[in-house]
């Protein structure tokens with residue numbers, strides 16, 4: 001069953017025909033929201049609002065472990081994450097991008113299920129953080145639906161909740177990051193640790209700090225307007241991806 005983790009602008013999924021909702025207890029505490037089970041594109045799917053249904057949980061307070069654990073526990077076999085990002089290089093607000101690599105700049109988060117003790121010491125392979133098979137399906141769905149989806153990019157995960165300085169974005173650009181967001185890690189690695197294929201649809205909602213029309217500051221009003229129209233395309237894409245899973 002496909003799991004969809006929705007971020008800012010996608011706390012509800014109108015295309016999901018909801019059959020039931022369930023609060024799943026986990027050894028790691030509470031997930032961000034109840035899991036919503038239903039159908040999308042004619043297939044069973046489960047939806048989780050990463051920031052809570054009321055969008056009250058900031059990126060650094062998200063219980064990523066509980067979220068992934070709850071999804072796995074209730075039968076998810078693949079996870080498609082939707083996350084807003086700022087564009088650092090070669091991408092424009094409004095664009096949908098399917099990253100192929102990650103640089104993790106986040107800190108202070110519970111970032112592993114393998115915390116020693118009885119589980120021993122485990123070093124999970126993370127060479128290719130996103131599932132190749134899931135990425136191919138996203139690209140196929142996008143092509144079939146005539147939805148523009150940029151193939152590949154490096155996602156830089158910052159802790160937030162503040163936005164970045166120009167010097168930080170300059171450094172990320174030198175490192176090779178294409179986009180910057182606040183939730184991509186440890187979400188991706190926790191999925192890997194649970195052996196859940198994971199891919200992310202990054203929704204570029206602004207130029208990163210110091211770039212384009214964010215030269216002086218990042219406009220929240222600008223983000224809101226881009227988000228609204230972009231999420232229509234994300235919903236259409238999800239409807240086409242689900243039957244391919």
Ligand code: HPA
Pocket residue numbers: 084085086087158163164180181182205206207208209218
């Ligand atoms: N930086 C970090 N996270 C973001 C941004 C940004 O510019 N835009 C949307 N999420």
